[in-house]
Amino acid sequence: MRRDLLNSVLAIVVFTVLLGLVYPLATTGVSQLVFPGKSDGSRLERQGKVVGSSLIGQDFQKPVLGPDGKPKQDKDGNPVLQDDPRYFQSRPSVTGYNAAGSYFNNLGPNQKDLRDLFKENLDAYLKRERPTSPGLEADDVPADAVTTSASGVDPHISQANARIQARRVARARNMQLADVQRLIDQNTDGRALGFLGEPGVNVLELNLALDRLAPRSTAEVIR
C-alpha cells in the first residue's frame, strides 16, 4: 500500500511532464516545420491581408452602414445585415459564423421552435432567389440551405444550393451563367479518394474567385 502510494505520486509527476508538456510541444514543433500554413489555420489572403481561413465559413450578407459610415449594430451589439446579391451565401448559422466560441442550438427533431426556424430560413431563401429563379418551390430548396450546421462555421454549401444561387450572382455581376458555373466547379471540394464524404462548394474561395474576375474591391462596394 505504502509502496503503491509512493510509486503513484512519482508516476503522476513523471507522466504529467511527459504527456502534458513534452508530447504537445514536440508535436507542435514538427507540425510547424512540416506544415507551416496548415498548422496555423489555412489562412487566405487578399492583397497581402488575411481575409479568412479556407476551412472556416463566413457570413456574406452585407452590413448596413450607419450615418457614421460604420456597420450599424442592433441592441445586442451584433451587426445589422442585409442580402448581398453579388455573393454566394453560406448556410444559416446559430452563431453568426463565430469561429472563437462555437455552440449549437440543440433543438430536438420534434420541437416547434425548430419547425419555426426552418420556416423562417426557407422563406428567406425563397425571397432571395425567386427573382432570378422564377418558379422555385420549397421542394426545390436543398436541405443544407435551410438547416444550421453543427459547427456554425460550415465552409461549404451543396452543389444544388450553389446552382440555384449562381443565377442570382450571374445577374448581379453581369456574368454568363456558364462562367459562374465553371467557378463553382473549380471551387468544389470533392470526395476524398473519390467516395469519402460529400462534395461541397467552398463559399469563401468561390466568392474570392468571383472578386478576382470582377476586380472591384470590397471597400468600394461598401462605400
Add this chain to the structure above:
Amino acid sequence: MSVNGWLQIAFYFAVLTALTPVLGAYMARVYQGEPIALERVLGPLERLTYRALRVDPGRQQDWKAYGRTVIVFSALFWLALFAILRTQGIHPFNPEGFHSGSWDLSFNTASSFITNTNWQYYGGETTLTYFSQMAGLAVQNFISAAVGMAVLAAVIRGFASRGTRELGNFWQDLTRTLLYILLPLSFVGALVLVSQGVIQTLSGSVTFPTVQGLDQTLALGPAASQIAIKQLGTNGGGFFNVNSAFPFENPTTFSNFVEILFILLIPAALTATFGRMVGNRRQGWAIYAAMTVMVVATITVAYAAEQNGSPAQKAAQVATASADGTTGGNMEGKEQRFGIADSSEWAAITTAASNGSVDSAHDSYTGVGGSVPLINMMTGEVVFGGVGSGLYGMLLMVVLSVFIAGLMVGRTPEYLGKKIEAREMKLVLIGVLVVPLGVLAATALAIATKWGAPSIFNSGPQGFSETLYAYTSQTNNNGSAFAGYTGFVQPNAPGNVGAFGITFADLLGGLAMLAGRFVPLLSALAVAGSLATKRVAPAGAGTFRTDTPTFVFLLIAVVVIVGALTFFPALLLGPIVQGLTPHLF
C-alpha cells in the same frame, strides 16, 4: 441512402478488419514482453521511467495487488486533478484570468477524466486555464486509456494462465502501453491530421475583417496533438466546444475517415491481441465478428432514419429527398462535407466505442436516429467499447453466454478449457448488472424529483431523452451528450459572474462515472484472478466451442437481451415516442 454512402461504410470496415490482426499482433508482443523494433529507440526511456517511479517491473502481482495499485493510482490522480481544477486562480498559462468554477463542477470534471468518460458540463474555452487543459485533462486522455488497456492485459493473462495466479505488473503494463502504443500512434496520427488542416500552434487567436468587412476571430491552439489521443484512447473530449464538427478539428472528408478509424482501431485490434495471448486466434475473431455485426446494424438504422428527415423539417415543408447535388435528409446539426452517411456512421461508432466525440449534433437527430447512440451505450460499452475496458467488459458477457449455453445443454460451462463455477458467475453478474442498474436508478432519481428539472433544456419527450442520455452516457463512461442537458449554468457575463453548478446533476453524474468505471474493472480482474489458477481441461467432443458462428450469434443475443431489454421501457418514453409520431412539442 446512396450507393456511395454504403461504399464508404464497407470500405471503413474493410480497412478496420485488415488492420486488426496487424496492430493486434504488435500489441500482443508489447504485453508479452517480446522484442519490438521501437524498443531500440525508446527502451532507455522505458528503463528510465521505471527508475524514476522506483518500481521493479519484474515484480509480479496477483489480481488483488494489481487491482489495489490501479485504485491507489487512480484515486491519487483524481485528487491531483481536483486540486488543479480548484486552484485556477494561481495557475500559469491563464491569459483570460479564469478563476476556479464551482466545486461540484470540478468534482464532475475530475471524475469524468479519470474514468475515460470525458463528459463535459464545463465549457472548455470559457472556464478552464491552458494549464488545466494541458497538465490536467490532456494527461488523463493518455492515462485513463492506458489504465484500461493495462487492466485488459492482466485480465487476458488470467484467462490464458496455466495455473499461476500472477497477472503481470501494473507499472510495466502502464508504461509499455504509453510508450510503445499510445504515444507513437498519437504522434503520427496528429501529423496526419495537421496535413489535412487541423491546427497545431501555440500562438493566440487572430482577428481580421472578412470579405464583407465584418470582424472574425479564429481561435487557435495545439489541437491536433489532443485530437489524435482523444480518438485513439476512446476519450472524446474535444478541443473546441462542438468537437469534431468544427473544421479546425476535422477539416476534410479524409480527416473524418482517419478520426473515425482511430475510434475503433485499438478496441478492434485488442480482440486480435486477446486471440494471440490465449493461443487461439479464432477466439479473438469470434468476438470481433459479434461486435462488428452489432455496430453495422446500428449504423444501418441511424443512416436510414437520418436520411428520412425529421418531423420538424416535414412540418416546415423542407425538402428531405436526396437529389442531384444534395444529400437531402436531416441536415440540421450536420456538416455539408460529412452529409448523412458519414455523420450517421460516426454517431453509431462513437457510441459503440466509449468515445463520445461527435461530428454532428446528436440532440437534433430524429427520434429513431437519436436512439441509436443511446442503445449503443445501453449495451454496456462492450461492442468495442473503451480501449481495454470494452474488451474486459465483453469477456464478462462471453462468460455469461458460455454459462447460459451450459445451462441449455446441461453441461458444466467451460471457457478456453477452464470451468466456469459459482464464484466466477457471481463476479460476472456484479460486473454486468451494476452499470444498467446505475443508469436506471440515476435517471429515475433525476426525473422523479424536482432536483433533475433545472438541467433539462428541451420540453416534452426530448427532455426525458436528454436525462436518460446523460446518465446512460456517464455511467457507461461514454461522454457523448444530448448537449442541451446541463450541470453548469453560465450567464454570458465577463469573468463568469453569476455562474453556478447544478449540484445534483454534477454529483450524481460524477458518482455514476466512478461506479461505472471501477466496479466492472474490479469484477473483471477478480474473474481473471479466479480463472488464473484453474487447470485447463483438454477440449473433447462435448465441449461447447466458442469460436464458431453459433457462439457469435449467442453472444450477440446475450448482449442485446441484457443491455437493450433492460432499457426498453425507458426507451419507449423518450426516443420511440418521438420516432412514432409526427407531433411537435
